[in-house]
Amino acid sequence: MARNLNVLVVDDEETICISLSAWLAKEGFRVETASSGPAALERLSEKLFDLYLLDLKMPGMDGLELLTRIRAIQPDASAIMITAHGSIQTAVESMKNGAIDYLCKPFDPEELSLVMERAATNKALRDENVMLRMQLLEQQDAIFSGIVAQSQAMHAILSDIEEVAPSNAAVLITGETGVGKELVARVIHMRSEQSQGPFIAVNCGAQTETLLESELFGHERGAFTGAVKARRGLLEMANNGTLFLDEIGEISPKMQVNLLRALEEKKIQRVGGARPIETHFRLISATHRDLQQLRREALFREDFFYRINVFTIHIPPLRERVEDIPILADFFLQKYNQETRKRIEGFTQNALAILKSHSWPGNARELRNVIERVVVLARGRMIGSEELDFLKSRSVECQMENLTLKEAERGHIQVVLTSCGGNISQAAKKLGIDRVTLSRKMKRHQLNRD
Amino acid sequence: MLDLIPFGAVDPMAVSIVAAHIQAIIGAYTNIQSERSLPDYALIATRNQYDAAKILKALHGESQGAPFKLGLLQEDLCLPILTYVYGESQLGGKVAVISIHRLIDPRPEIIYERAAKIGIHEVGHMIGLEHCRGIDCLMHFSKQLDQLDGQPLHFCSACEYEVSRRMKRLVRNGIGVTSQDQRSLEK
Ligand SMILES: [Zn+2]
Numbered sequence: 001m002a003r004n005l006n007v008l009v010v011d012d013e014e015t016i017c018i019s020l021s022a023w024l025a026k027e028g029f030r031v032e033t034a035s036s037g038p039a040a041l042e043r044l045s046e047k048l049f050d051l052y053l054l055d056l057k058m059p060g061m062d063g064l065e066l067l068t069r070i071r072a073i074q075p076d077a078s079a080i081m082i083t084a085h086g087s088i089q090t091a092v093e094s095m096k097n098g099a100i101d102y103l104c105k106p107f108d109p110e111e112l113s114l115v116m117e118r119a120a121t122n123k124a125l126r127d128e129n130v131m132l133r134m135q136l137l138e139q140q141d142a143i144f145s146g147i148v149a150q151s152q153a154m155h156a157i158l159s160d161i162e163e164v165a166p167s168n169a170a171v172l173i174t175g176e177t178g179v180g181k182e183l184v185a186r187v188i189h190m191r192s193e194q195s196q197g198p199f200i201a202v203n204c205g206a207q208t209e210t211l212l213e214s215e216l217f218g219h220e221r222g223a224f225t226g227a228v229k230a231r232r233g234l235l236e237m238a239n240n241g242t243l244f245l246d247e248i249g250e251i252s253p254k255m256q257v258n259l260l261r262a263l264e265e266k267k268i269q270r271v272g273g274a275r276p277i278e279t280h281f282r283l284i285s286a287t288h289r290d291l292q293q294l295r296r297e298a299l300f301r302e303d304f305f306y307r308i309n310v311f312t313i314h315i316p317p318l319r320e321r322v323e324d325i326p327i328l329a330d331f332f333l334q335k336y337n338q339e340t341r342k343r344i345e346g347f348t349q350n351a352l353a354i355l356k357s358h359s360w361p362g363n364a365r366e367l368r369n370v371i372e373r374v375v376v377l378a379r380g381r382m383i384g385s386e387e388l389d390f391l392k393s394r395s396v397e398c399q400m401e402n403l404t405l406k407e408a409e410r411g412h413i414q415v416v417l418t419s420c421g422g423n424i425s426q427a428a429k430k431l432g433i434d435r436v437t438l439s440r441k442m443k444r445h446q447l448n449r450d
Numbered sequence: 451m452l453d454l455i456p457f458g459a460v461d462p463m464a465v466s467i468v469a470a471h472i473q474a475i476i477g478a479y480t481n482i483q484s485e486r487s488l489p490d491y492a493l494i495a496t497r498n499q500y501d502a503a504k505i506l507k508a509l510h511g512e513s514q515g516a517p518f519k520l521g522l523l524q525e526d527l528c529l530p531i532l533t534y535v536y537g538e539s540q541l542g543g544k545v546a547v548i549s550i551h552r553l554i555d556p557r558p559e560i561i562y563e564r565a566a567k568i569g570i571h572e573v574g575h576m577i578g579l580e581h582c583r584g585i586d587c588l589m590h591f592s593k594q595l596d597q598l599d600g601q602p603l604h605f606c607s608a609c610e611y612e613v614s615r616r617m618k619r620l621v622r623n624g625i626g627v628t629s630q631d632q633r634s635l636e637k
């Protein structure tokens with residue numbers, strides 16, 4: 001198994017040099033050894049290696065110092081630190097100093113094999129530099145856009161984005177909490193003509209009306225108690241950019257009038273000010289509420305509704321596009337792998353099945369939080385179903401939340417009955433009521449013993 | 451061509467099965483030597499394991515016997531740098547050693563098969579073969595026993611070609627090859 005990889009092993013113990021290089025040679029690496037830091041640096045004056053295995057503890061120059069010296073000569077050098085058992089702290093230190101991995105003496109053969117395999121893969125990747133850079137660009141695009149999608153619904157949304165982004169039309173994004181409305185807004189901004197300008201996001205539901213007004217429109221000095229300085233509003237700041245108003249369904253009819261005027265005149269007035277300030281921005285709004293319904297209830301102005309809703313993008317909830325779950329989960333896995341420096345490879349089939357069957361009331365945001373949690377807690381190379389067990393109990397809670405008392409009672413009785421194999425006396429005991437009451441409740445809820 | 455040397459008490463069945471498989475699959479005539487005492491010089495008392503590198507060194511220093519030597523132990527093997535090894539050999543060298551210590555299974559035939567695979571693998575290294583990427587090959591590095599069990603009892607076609615090429619070259623160069631090896635190879 002020839003590998004195009006030159007390795008330099010640096011260790012002051014000869015036996016370790018010999019056995020490591022013998023092992024590596026069988027794996028097809030081209031190996032040389034050096035018995036000290038200075039000896040290694042001398043080798044480096046003649047040739048550079050693809051990978052360095054450095055003993056951390058050596059008399060004279062230690063592995064960390066050697067790594068620093070190697071990096072001065074070869075800035076992108078890959079190194080694996082060899083440490084003694086119990087010096088995790090130094091191992092961590094060496095990782096911070098740029099070692100790609102570390103091994104504790106004596107190594108587990110399996111681990112040595114894994115670490116070397118990873119290093120070889122790393123090298124192979126770097127060899128495909130050009131290709132990698134292109135992939136990276138694509139990846140960055142995906143990360144920037146953050147829209148990782150497999151489903152037809154999301155692909156349709158992506159093409160909607162492409163269509164609407166350059167047009168400067170006002171866009172309304174609808175969908176449940178956590179589906180990624182702001183993300184879609186950002187992508188529209190990035191693909192728009194004002195992509196060089198600012199993207200200003202405001203959550204209209206998070207503050208009181210007065211506060212929101214001063215946030216959006218700004219205020220002049222002395223406009224109200226506490227307004228000791230004049231302040232630019234977000235509508236001003238969004239000039240030549242995009243203004244994203246999240247939870248637009250929460251703003252009052254009065255604020256709707258103010259915003260409508262600002263949109264039509266492309267001018268605003270700060271609170272307590274008289275001079276008109278020009279501002280041009282593209283408006284993207286989002287809501288999880290049914291604006292048509294609000295409009296019928298006269299809580300949402302019709303003229304404002306049509307002004308902000310030139311183009312609608314509806315993002316379906318995650319449970320309606322199950323095919324996006326694995327790819328999104330993988331996207332978040334990679335993200336948190338990077339953040340936590342872990343190397344979890346993926347999900348087992350069972351784990352994926354759990355992810356796919358969960359109802360995700362919090363949508364992609366909930367999925368992200370769940371993946372973050374399992375990545376932080378994960379020990380193995382794969383995320384298994386046991387690690388997602390908490391989702392099952394959680395989904396029961398979530399379902400319970402949406403139940404009426406009657407529905408909850410019926411559900412609970414059914415669960416207990418099933419667990420008691422239909423034995424009414426036993427179930428009644430468990431439920432803390434007598435048999436007659438239970439039978440009555442069963443009749444009322446139209447429940448059978450099985 | 452190859453001396454198989456048991457160190458300490460080793461299940462004789464395991465010894466003869468390893469020898470038979472090396473002979474059949476590699477084509478090297480294998481001679482089972484009489485049992486030797488455990489190599490105390492290689493014992494790492496703190497780990498209760500034997501240093502495979504030291505055993506190789508000692509075997510390498512022997513001028514008697516066949517040019518290729520394979521040690522076999524019931525005891526656990528390791529290297530100072532590795533927590534354990536199933537076997538160890540010089541790549542393209544003359545000596546190798548294997549242990550059946552970690553090959554435990556309630557069915558002895560499983561142990562014998564594992565021992566044969568490891569023996570052939572190390573002899574493969576001895577005649578100069580590196581690890582093979584293909585998993586259906588005895589030269590693939592098995593990280594775990596279940597991987598080893600999944601391996602077939604033969605080389606992939608590329609490694610098999612390499613084995614026969616190297617064996618023929620040994621014969622051609624007359625390196626410690628006896629008429630028995632010739633006959634064994636012709637089969
Ligand atoms: Zn091997």
Ligand SMILES: [Zn+2]
Binds near residue numbers: 583584587605607
């Ligand atoms: Zn092979």
